[in-house]
Amino acid sequence: MRRLPPDHYISGIRAGDRLVLSRAITLVESQLESDQELALAVLEQVLPQTGRSVRIGITGVPGVGKSTFIEAFGKHLTKSGKKVAVLAIDPTSQRSHGSILGDKTRMETLSTDPLAYIRPSPSGGSLGGVANKTRETMLLCEAAGFEVVLIETVGVGQSETLVYGMVDFFLLLMLAGAGDELQGMKRGIMELADAIAITKADGENATAAERARLEYQNALHLFPPAPTNWAPPVLTCSALQQRGISELWQIISEHQQLGLQSGFRDRNRQQQNLDWLHSTIRQRLESRFYNPPDRREKLVQIEDAVRKGEMLPLQGAQHLLASF
Amino acid sequence: MRRLPPDHYISGIRAGDRLVLSRAITLVESQLESDQELALAVLEQVLPQTGRSVRIGITGVPGVGKSTFIEAFGKHLTKSGKKVAVLAIDPTSQRSHGSILGDKTRMETLSTDPLAYIRPSPSGGSLGGVANKTRETMLLCEAAGFEVVLIETVGVGQSETLVYGMVDFFLLLMLAGAGDELQGMKRGIMELADAIAITKADGENATAAERARLEYQNALHLFPPAPTNWAPPVLTCSALQQRGISELWQIISEHQQLGLQSGFRDRNRQQQNLDWLHSTIRQRLESRFYNPPDRREKLVQIEDAVRKGEMLPLQGAQHLLASF
Numbered sequence: 001m002r003r004l005p006p007d008h009y010i011s012g013i014r015a016g017d018r019l020v021l022s023r024a025i026t027l028v029e030s031q032l033e034s035d036q037e038l039a040l041a042v043l044e045q046v047l048p049q050t051g052r053s054v055r056i057g058i059t060g061v062p063g064v065g066k067s068t069f070i071e072a073f074g075k076h077l078t079k080s081g082k083k084v085a086v087l088a089i090d091p092t093s094q095r096s097h098g099s100i101l102g103d104k105t106r107m108e109t110l111s112t113d114p115l116a117y118i119r120p121s122p123s124g125g126s127l128g129g130v131a132n133k134t135r136e137t138m139l140l141c142e143a144a145g146f147e148v149v150l151i152e153t154v155g156v157g158q159s160e161t162l163v164y165g166m167v168d169f170f171l172l173l174m175l176a177g178a179g180d181e182l183q184g185m186k187r188g189i190m191e192l193a194d195a196i197a198i199t200k201a202d203g204e205n206a207t208a209a210e211r212a213r214l215e216y217q218n219a220l221h222l223f224p225p226a227p228t229n230w231a232p233p234v235l236t237c238s239a240l241q242q243r244g245i246s247e248l249w250q251i252i253s254e255h256q257q258l259g260l261q262s263g264f265r266d267r268n269r270q271q272q273n274l275d276w277l278h279s280t281i282r283q284r285l286e287s288r289f290y291n292p293p294d295r296r297e298k299l300v301q302i303e304d305a306v307r308k309g310e311m312l313p314l315q316g317a318q319h320l321l322a323s324f
Numbered sequence: 325m326r327r328l329p330p331d332h333y334i335s336g337i338r339a340g341d342r343l344v345l346s347r348a349i350t351l352v353e354s355q356l357e358s359d360q361e362l363a364l365a366v367l368e369q370v371l372p373q374t375g376r377s378v379r380i381g382i383t384g385v386p387g388v389g390k391s392t393f394i395e396a397f398g399k400h401l402t403k404s405g406k407k408v409a410v411l412a413i414d415p416t417s418q419r420s421h422g423s424i425l426g427d428k429t430r431m432e433t434l435s436t437d438p439l440a441y442i443r444p445s446p447s448g449g450s451l452g453g454v455a456n457k458t459r460e461t462m463l464l465c466e467a468a469g470f471e472v473v474l475i476e477t478v479g480v481g482q483s484e485t486l487v488y489g490m491v492d493f494f495l496l497l498m499l500a501g502a503g504d505e506l507q508g509m510k511r512g513i514m515e516l517a518d519a520i521a522i523t524k525a526d527g528e529n530a531t532a533a534e535r536a537r538l539e540y541q542n543a544l545h546l547f548p549p550a551p552t553n554w555a556p557p558v559l560t561c562s563a564l565q566q567r568g569i570s571e572l573w574q575i576i577s578e579h580q581q582l583g584l585q586s587g588f589r590d591r592n593r594q595q596q597n598l599d600w601l602h603s604t605i606r607q608r609l610e611s612r613f614y615n616p617p618d619r620r621e622k623l624v625q626i627e628d629a630v631r632k633g634e635m636l637p638l639q640g641a642q643h644l645l646a647s648f
Contacts, residue, residue: 188513313598
């Protein structure tokens with residue numbers, strides 16, 4: 001694709017031009033160094049226009065109904081005139097398990113909504129690299145005037161912690177039943193949630209969902225409180241019946257307002273920026289270290305010895321670091 | 325202190341000589357490069373004698389009664405003839421808040437027990453560095469014939485995750501009441517626990533402790549299951565009345581046996597070794613990067629701009645990495 005001069009991207013994004021926004025995101029996601037330089041120049045210029053959205057992370061195991069929920073939630077927001085961007089971090093896309101948001105038939109109504117912008121997860125590279133791209137895409141969307149940014153991920157691996165580290169509000173979607181569907185969930189995630197929504201609370205499922213809501217609400221009382229003293233609510237919702245959707249937006253708005261008043265939201269974002277700085281440095285240092293093929297060969301041998309307990313990890317690290 | 329030849333340490337440790345063990349741990353904890361080389365040579369030689377203990381992590385907020393609990397638990401084990409080592413990782417010791425295990429008057433009975441060995445937390449350096457020293461000390465204790473290693477930490481900061489990453493069983497101590505005492509606890513820790521013990525379940529506190537036990541037990545059912553399907557039990561205990569102590573040891577023994585049968589314990593330790601290798605490499609890379617004074621000066625400025633949102637974290641990282 002032909003590249004535009006930086007000013008073209010910058011003015012297009014500021015004007016909310018979706019085509020230009022998409023092309024700028026393509027730069028962010030590109031592996032080409034020239035593209036990345038261009039992306040950085042654009043980001044630098046639009047930085048004063050960023051930060052004005054409500055940043056919401058949404059997670060849940062496959063099957064919980066994330067896209068149906070996001071479609072209903074997104075439509076609720078656009079109906080009230082809000083511009084909504086939907087992004088994703090998909091830890092499975094590298095393993096070709098079929099990526100979230102990759103299926104074009106999903107979120108049919110939302111994807112044709114002029115107030116909504118949906119961008120699938122960037123693919124390729126390390127998960128940390130993918131997360132960086134999503135962060136930068138979020139900034140571009142904010143500069144383009146999107147007032148709510150939803151970042152979707154799935155309940156496996158490290159992706160949830162990464163999303164948690166870039167949003168103001170972290171929403172966990174769960175199914176009633178608390179049985180098999182929990183198998184895929186990572187431990188420790190539940191305690192990060194700012195709210196839990198029990199999905200598919202309709203028809204035969206409604207009673208079980210309400211029971212689950214009460215159980216989780218009781219359980220959350222036993223958790224250590226968040227630094228803000230925010231007590232995460234548990235609610236049921238049905239995308240089918242449009243129930244619980246506006247309530248959830250009220251909860252998020254209240255959380256946002258409290259955070260703005262107490263200064264927590266800004267302090268949290270400042271800390272997230274610092275974490276982003278240091279995690280970028282760490283990623284770059286590690287990729288410089290691990291990339292040379294001869295070191296990677298050596299690493300395989302050392303990992304094998306360390307795994308078996310034949311070599312001390314410390315010793316293995318020293319061997320590898322000696323040639324750096 | 326005068327250093328001994330490596331063979332002296334090695335044979336002394338293998339013979340279970342506590343004085344030699346202590347001197348070897350001093351080498352591990354030393355900042356001198358020559359000491360660290362000597363420590364590594366010793367560790368390398370005793371490596372085949374390591375790995376035979378039950379590794380138990382114990383955490384809980386200050387005031388939960390960790391040392392009283394460990395004293396009672398340790399005595400229970402030594403009474404049945406088991407050799408017990410008690411180590412610690414204290415994230416607060418660098419800030420001179422008074423370190424755990426630093427107070428010599430604590431664990432009075434256990435500390436004079438010929439079957440017990442108590443070593444305070446190493447101090448100084450980064451938390452990751454402190455954790456590495458504790459890992460190595462654990463190996464030395466195992467080579468010296470200790471059959472149970474207890475690693476104590478407190479419920480703040482990253483130290484719990486570090487301890488979790490070096491043990492077979494992670495025990496969370498809690499107080500009844502679920503109120504103020506939870507304030508200091510980090511979110512996400514409860515879901516890592518292999519068991520929760522409600523301490524001080526005696527006298528007027530007994531009823532509240534039992535109620536708390538039931539509540540936590542119900543709450544844990546709602547957590548995603550561990551990869552092993554181990555369902556973390558919640559029990560009450562009283563160091564004063566010696567209740568719940570032997571039950572807890574039974575639970576840990578059962579967990580250990582299941583883990584050995586399923587192969588999970590060994591796979592888990594292999595993964596821990598690999599994580600140790602990579603975290604050591606990461607620490608060394610980062611300390612090489614962050615140590616030069618001119619880079620640290622630059623970092624302060626860049627962190628300031630990044631925190632305020634005036635500079636992109638990515639940009640800040642590039643500035644800093646340009647001179648590396």
